[in-house]
Amino acid sequence: MTVPIQCRHDETFVLNLGPQHPATHGVLRVKLTMDGEYIVKAEPVLGYIHRMHEKMAEDGNFAQFMPNTARMDYLHALAYNHGYCLAVERAAGIEVPERAEYIRVITVEMNRLTSHILWWAAFLLDLGGFSPLLYAFDDREHLLDLLERVTGSRLTYCYFRFGGVYNDIDDEFITGTHAFIKRLRSRMPRLYHDLVTGNIILQKRLKGIGLLTEEQCRRFGCTGPVARGSGINYDVRKNEPYSVYPELDFDVPVYTEGDSMARYMVRMDEMEQSMRIIEQALDKLPDGPIKAKVPKILKPAAGDYWASVETARGDLGMRLVCDGGKNPYRLKLRSPTFCNLSSFAEVAEGMILADALAYMGSLDLVIPEIDR
Amino acid sequence: MDTSIWRPILYLIGFMAFAGLNAAYLGWCERKGAARIQRRTGPMEVGFQGLLQPLADGLKLMSKQLLVPDGVDGILYRAAPILAMIPALTSMAVIPFAGNVQARAVELSVLLLFALASIGMMAVLLGGWASGNKYSLIAAARSVSQNLAYEIPMLVTVITIVMLTGSMNLEDIVLHQQGGFWNWNIFPLVNHSIAQAIIMPVSFIIFFICSVAETNRAPFDMAEAESELIAGHMTEYGSMGFGLFMMGEYLNMVVGACLITILFLGGWDCPFGLFPGVWWFLIKIYILLFTVIWIRWTYPRTQIYKLLNLSWKILIPFSLANLLMTAAFIKIF
Secondary structure, eight states, X not given: OOOOOOOOGGGOEEEEEOSSOTTSSSSOEEEEEEETTEEEEEEEEOOTTOOOHHHHHHHSOTGGGHHHHTTTSTTSHHHHHHHHHHHHHHHHTOOOOHHHHHHHHHXXXXXXXXXXXXXXXXXXXXXXXXXXXXXXXXXXHHXXXXXXXXXXXXXXXXXXXXXXXXXXXXXXXXXXXXXXXXXXXXXXXXXXXXXIITOHHHHHHHTTOSOOOHHHHHHHTOOHHHHHTTTOOOOHHHHSOOTTGGGSOOOOOOOSSOSHHHHHHHHHHHHHHHHHHHHHHHHHOOOSOSBOOOOSSOOOOSEEEEEEEEETTEEEEEEEEEOSSSSOSEEEEEOHHHHHHHTHHHHHTTOBHHHHHHHHHHTOOOHHHHHO | OOXXXXXXXHHHHHHHHHHHHHHHHHHHHHHHHHHHHTTOOOOOSSSGGGTTHHHHHHHXXXXXXXXXXXXXXXXXXXXXXXXHHHHHHHHHTTOOSBTTBOSXXXXXXXXXXXXXXXXXXXXXXXXXXXXXXXXXXXXXXXXHHHHHHHHHHHHHHHXXXXXXXXXXXXXXXXXXXXXXGGGSTTSOOSSSOHHHHHHHHHHXXXXXXXXXXXXXXXXXXXXGOHHHHTTGXXXXXXXXXXXXXXXXXXXXXXXXXXXXXXXXXXXXXXXXXXXXXXXXXXXXXXXXXXXXXXXXXXXXXXXXXXXXXXXXXXXXXXXXXXXXXXXXXXXXX
16 A cells, blocks of 8 residues: 655654564575664665675686576576576587487576575565465475485576586486376365465455556666566567577467566466476487587687576666687676566565565565575 | 352362363364364364363473564553453353352442453553554454454343343342243243243344444454464464463353353253253353364454444444343333
């Protein structure tokens, strides 16, 4: 509920939200100037988990940066793997075998599912519903088991290689994935939608609250579900296709309301689309090698390369500048959460504290990705 | 009535034991209930099925230092947790658990209970104020506005019952509903008109919602909304100060359940008119308590202004209409 603020500034107080606060999911700090429970001014303070990843990229060779990519957006690590691989492959002119491309898409979409499921759980936690967390983690556990089987890790994947992937998928993974999709499809309407989405308290707390207009989205550079919840039909997988996405049939859910409920529904619909993509990719999976022949030490030609991928949070851009040496000259990341969060200061103005936190939850923040 | 000195002493021991066991074991029930709802096992380590967990928790809390942070109002900070317990404990004295199982038969026991319930709110207010923490202060402010808003429909609903019964004595209210569930105030088919039978379930729902809100339970737990206000008024409390707040919350739940049982569910009356006794009373309050726990672990939290809107815009008009219609029916029939 947004009300025009008419407060006397000697009656406001500063509320320090974070860096340790249950709602900020990490070490985000927001300096809130409050008038009672209304926010007069919100000022996100970043940098509490800044680890100089971009500088680290310059200090090692191309392959050595690979594990770092998983430690930024730790919830959709494979998309970061993918973005970095794409950038380096474009720089070095590496052709990726088709089977590897399909495996990449399958694993990235599975990772997107884990990310959205975890977001759903954490978002409900923000709204005070604790039980969905346990149900969601049950589903996520199955996905993590499958991903562990093929990638060897459960959270910070380092699975992609320049020119392919590290490990082939086997029949058990394929049957397990099909079984999981069947299970999630049967659970989605009952547990996710009947119990939570249709809940009157949830509807009242999300509908019409946290309005982010299309104009604001464009101004702040919001992407991903945040932009699609405000009516912007932009998905890197469709607009600047990469990998084998053009060969797969999927929709981009777009809602025009721009409120927290729209962002919620975009993510819920995206889960279904991810399942569709995984199913199609598993059906079309060709035989062949999973990795191209790539020299151990890469020395791409000098130049400026750009790759962008759609992560669970939006458009991740990787700008790779090479000088012909074995190390990247510069790696600049355009992380989606940073732009999405930048809208918070403007949108939260005039909101009540709990609504602002619901808005923050609906942005799906991953703080290490903001600070890098 | 027997006025021997032993009666108060006996009841004091009995009620303290009842209150203490409830305060400790409702926590265990809540954890087990939540675990069952969430497909976990809950506490399992201490004793069979974790039955000794409340004792272990109590020992842990008592062995901790009672930390008083700098900049707090020392006296109020220490008094608040005690104030959370006292009204709930005192209320127990006038609650009739069965015929003549009551520490003190007070003629105006309904009034006394509601007076004590309002004092319970002061604990949250003082705790939030004295902590010197902005989050606690917001929690205190929320708690006061919430309690103010919900006491009105609650009291108006009670007035309808008092009008029907013609007494403010809890025991009389129960005796008025004896003889099977068709006589209970929740659905009075026999003693009253059909119109009354339609009004009373609405009153019951209003009263139930209000008592959940009064005891600061989810989905109305505005004062301790952990994703917004960390732990609300309990943020700065540790050790047994925190423990007392928690016990006070559970005791308030028990008192609320007792009140609903007495006012609407016929107290110690059996649903089929057989073997009335204290066990029926206990069964009813534990069913109500389970419902409250069930609600907490199913629904997300509502919003403070939505909560106030619910009270001022829906519950108060409805309860006033109820009161008016009840008065009219009493006059007409």
